[in-house]
């Protein structure tokens with residue numbers, strides 16, 4: 113118990129009152145706004161603070177990042193997930209829209225990043241059999257089955273034996289996907305079938321973390 117004459121409580125009250133005062137709150141808000149590195153895509157949720165996304169980062173992204181491995185991210189947008197993939201030896205960021213790659217380049221221009229402008233489903237310039245990890249979030253949810261099939265086929269060529277891919281896709285078994293017109297007609301059953309047809313084996317699935325979508329992890333079926 114502190115001495116009765118201590119200024120402990122009065123000091124704490126003053127700190128609280130200062131932090132609550134309008135000029136101080138305005139100062140902190142402006143300082144935060146000016147120092148924030150604005151990343152396009154955080155408006156859909158920040159994996160630093162939004163629980164399901166934080167889980168995806170921890171379970172589906174970070175365990176695969178290794179400096180002796182190479183990775184591909186499909187549809188990086190402004191880099192919401194790219195920032196967690198910077199620990200790869202080489203990171204190919206593949207996007208159909210040049211404007212998005214330019215936006216990404218503003219925040220991420222590390223030497224290990226290779227910017228790849230594709231024609232929708234291909235991996236131009238990415239060497240076959242050289243990729244350990246493919247990641248895509250928020251992109252396949254909008255792609256129709258023929259585009260997904262073409263992507264999976266092309267992915268089979270670039271992934272190493274023993275490599276792994278984590279793809280986030282639309283899950284129309286969920287009400288929130290049914291209500292979202294921009295989400296493509298896909299379900300875990302359809303996705304599994306497309307993955308298998310392209311020569312992969314499904315290793316793991318996450319059907320519960322996201323309310324409108326699901327994730328699948330797969331690896332190339334041995335050709336031997």
Ligand SMILES: C[S@@+](CC[C@H](N)C(=O)[O-])C[C@H]1O[C@@H](n2cnc3c(N)ncnc32)[C@H](O)[C@@H]1O
Pocket residue numbers: 152153154156186187188189190191192193206207208209212230231232233248249250251259
């Ligand atoms: C909704 S944003 C998601 C961005 C980022 N992954 C995120 O979660 O914040 C979709 C991204 O996919 C890109 N994109 C759309 N169609 C694509 C395609 N067929 N191939 C590659 N990228 C595509 C868009 O340009 C954009 O960067």
